[in-house]
Amino acid sequence: MAFMLQLIIVLYLGLPAEAVQSIDYPVEWKKCLREIRNEIPVDKEGGSLTVTTCLNQYLFSNGFKTWHSEPSSDYKTFSEEFCQVKPPDGEPIRKRKEYRMLSKDEKTRFHSALNKIWSNGTYDHIVRFHADSSAVPVAHGGPGFQPWHRIYLMRLEDELRKYEPDLTFPYWDCRVEAELYEEGLGPHWSKLWNNGYAGYGADIVTKGPFKDWQLRRRFGDGNLPNRKRVERLFNFTKEEVTSLPYGSTPFGLLERIHNSIHMWVGGDMVYISLAPKDPVFFLLHCFIDYLWESMRTYYKDKYGVNPAENFPNISTLSSSAQVYHNKSSPLPGFEPLTLLDGYSNQWTRDVYSYESSPMDKDCSECSDNDVRKNCIDICGRNLKCRNGKCVPKLLVPTFFDEFSTEHRPPTSRVRRDTTAEDHCHGGVCDFAEPSIQNDFMWNGDDDTNHFRWVPIKVLNRRPLHQKYNTYAVHDNHIDTSNDIFDPVLFPPLEQELPAGDPGTYDHCFVQSVQSYVVIRSDSLSAVSSPQIEKCPFSGKYAFDTEYAYLAVGNPQQGPVNVSFIAYDQCGRLCTPYCRQPDSQFKRCTGLFQLDGSYDGYGDNPSQVIAKQLYTTDGLHDLNDDNVFLVFDCDASMEYYFDRFL
Template sequence: MTENDMPEILCKCFNEKAGSITIIPADLILYKCVNKYLAETWLERYQSPRPIDHDTINWLRSLGRKIRGQEYNIRTKRQAVRRIRREIRTLTDAQRERFIRAVQQLKARRIGSTNRYDALASAHDGRALGSAHSGPNFPSWHREYIKLFEAALQEIDNRVTLPFFDSRLDYNLFDPRESNFWGDNFMGDHRGVVSSGPFRLWRQRNGAYLERNGGASGSMISPRGIRNVLSRRRNIDILTPWANDRFDLENYHNAVHVWVGGSMLGLNTAPSDPVFFLHHCFIDYVWEQFRQRQTVDPESDYPFDQRAPPSHAPNRIMDNLETRKRNIDGYSNDYTDQYYRYARSPRTCRQCRNRFPYLKCGDWFRGLCSATKRPRVPIIRKESIISNKDLGIKRNFTSTITDKRKKPPRRRRSTGDWLAYETFLEEKKVSKIGRTKRSLNSRRYNKEERTSHITDMDSSMQNSFLLDGEPDIKRWVFIPVKIVHRRPSGLLFGTKVIKNRNLVDGVDVYSYNKYMNYTDEEQQAAYSHSFTSGSGADKVYVQVDGMSYNGKYVDYTIVDSRLPVSESVAFVAVKDPKLNSSISFISAYDSHGRICRPYCHSYGSNSNQYRKCSGVVNLTEEKPKLYGEDVGEVTQLLYKSGKGKAFTRRDENIFLSFYCDFHEIPWGKC
């Protein structure tokens, strides 16, 4: 196993974005840059074949003609029957069922060598990875894409319109994983292989199962995020690569892809999950609201210069869609003038209370509307959470041994600039809506629930084992990755220090020491909905992105956030080197979105030394063999215990290690 240099595209992207790690969770930067790299180098690795048979191409073209015909008819006959796209929770049960049935039909109807759904899903792959993402063509290409999807649905049932998934309604829930959106009558469960609901045991076009890892990292879109986007007037201010990360529409969109995880995590597999189209319809809804507020002509406000990828050029034909539209045509007013319009999504309690059975007044922000909860899967006992509340940690911005003054949280510091900080901004706004006259410090939160800790400690991790188009664990081998985790600042655990018969404020037994200071340091931004368990248990994810192969693998290990330093080993899979070149980019981040720095073992020296490295790992069959066919074999690499013999641990067999201190900028110079 050896280290490779980081490719220039990746390295440059990280360096450009390094300044944003206190603004947005760094795992979103990781997501953005890895996708950019994979998109720009897609020809270097295996691609699932695009359907090229006549039937499929003809059908896609006829769909395109249909859309243009519809537009033409509407324009000339002036019937102006714009279809109305609505939030999926505001549909009647009958409307929603029609939509879901139509989606199921798309999947069931064969076309050429595949089915209609997969034929459409494949359009998001290949060339479109680059020309439809990370640039000005992002909103336009996807506008056209979901319109094609909608036309395909209407071919099956003309009464169906594509609904959207306003993830703010889920953000406003204390725990978005409990949302009805993941119920059996909506999208089905988000834990692992989708095995309930209308899409249960669906296969992606490459044969892999549809899978999700809901809430592992990422975030639903916050109301403040949308307000940020809508506060701008020019596309250049909300689109990659020009926009400040706080206003970047694609960022907020990415966070939902990360939140859902599984199939939605990979750009090439994302449309396999119907959630994709509902999510993108919401992004289109937001973009439309933005367009209506523009002070310049939205049709010609197509930003383009040498910073944007060349494939985003305004006059280039949209890739893979067979509708012969140019990229800039996606900025046309025709879509919403002629074809569809959006019904306002309910935002405040007044707009949703008692009106829609799947919406209610939210529990996270007073006065804001949220999704209802679905019946809870009894994996964890609610009582146990509640009875633990005294042991719980609090998000404490100022606790320290040396400094007990209450300082207001500063903008560029603390645990959650991107989203948690807005908690403070949001409250004021909300108290206005909620017509109750309470002082700012009174019960704006439901305190009970604030201390009942909802963490992601009760779900495991599912991978597709998809590698170069084949989902098979035999194509992968496992490697150990060591995680060294430092206690993040802003935490306080329920293990109180008693000194001279008195309780000591603001510290716990683990933070009470002379050697480590947990406060006055710059820290990476974190997601606001992520909590550390009162037990200290926290997850650190390790992600593998194939560079010489098409495949992704994510797993985690559990660390103890109470301790100054806690160590653990994760097992992740990479391509089996027997199947030729196995080069992977490996990264690590915690469940709060903060990322860790890679270190590689320096062999040859006697000491167990690790030096900073790129995280790009080239696995070969050369000795020493530092991988195993399965988790058991790797375990044997690390630990040996014979009968009655001494127990040995072999750290030298761990090549890659991550140090998670969440302070230093995790990326080095190129």
């Protein structure tokens, strides 16, 4: 490693070898990483999506073995009835439509029915059903993903229809929000998150129809599929559709798109076992089902492929996954149905169908911003026609009267009202950059006493293709070829700190000098929610350092295994370096076993900082004595985990 970087990450005192031990990936985790490495080049997609996919699959498949609560008698009674998938008896075909295309009455009844099954406990049972041990191996990571969630969503729809007999579940076409990103606007500008739809709040959802549900959302990480990404689902060859391994098919891509949307919503949606707590989970899965059905129909028409028989190739899955994802294997929770039964055409022939999303409609007969009734009927009242396609409206100021906060996100294209009262109320700053609220769940109990904090050091390099509007001036003229912070202006530093150009999120754009790195810790020794923190940087500098403080399971009660991952705001992975007994740092997996002899723990971040603090002649600074992990956010063109597979 270059001399300069060695100086930065060599620390002073050694930690007891038994206190913090770097560990290897579990076998099934390695298998997943190999598949992703082979199928997704590092320059094609934000690396955070690939790493978290394998992490979540491991946590989901092993969580029940680690800990689970015994089901109540009420849940047992419910699940015995819920698992019975009965064909409709003379019912008309249900017609599902995009959430924003619901009439006011349809939307009111939909929200009311959800709140009724939430109030009587049915919804909690449905959430638990998703995390049941029998469903875990099939519901994700293979061709069982689409059919299992299809039946699961249909049975939820059945429960709602007990209260609203003609109700159908709507879908959330998140291409709308992706279009807002392309307009330079963030998620807060989508009407989906106001009082009349899914609600909003700073981390905790406090407004809207689900304000009493104790939901958490944290928008922005992950990818939202734009039109171009969705169109890729329909550009595969016949061989790719019918013969290649699952991960290389459009159906494998569809599951990866789904994974990235979970990350983007954040909060409860990040943790698979908790994700169905948020009704947005089902709105999303209804959209995934909409896309799946569209793909099935499209490839049937294009290649003559019968979707009921086109079961994906599972040869590259692990041996255990091949058992669970075999077409003749039972659809867990819905026996005697098999996975192949879930691929049957009967569900969308006899039970439900979809109204096309406005994002898939042609409005070329309408002029831009056309207000004629037939044009409003095509795009709905929340979108407008432009260049023959429905696109989201840029919201007018009256929108903020019904928006659940006063937050107006700063953007490069929207002027803020500088006279408005801003950010802080009674000393509490709500929206300058909301701190992340973790729920600190440990084996079913939400309590910070189950956790201790540790220090993590983060090194951040300026990515390529950035430019900030502070330029050199020569001969009375501003030179805009490079900003004055660009390392290209001092080639020795540019050579010392090379940065690659890996894949990023589709919506990656930087609107200010403020940037951040997301750091996530996950317990591998308990069923625990992920602990997530953002580490802020000034993105304009060639190199910067910062500390983050992450919660981990309390090792005083016994050794705990923990995974750490980090990535920047565009999804570029950071490389983990683990401290060695000689105090040098070496690339590692980011997985550790921690025990109670490590001296760097704190009951809170402030206690950790106090242990780092030292004074020289009245000058305070932080030392790295207890730092065992450094993340180098180096925009590397290789997967850091590759050398450990």
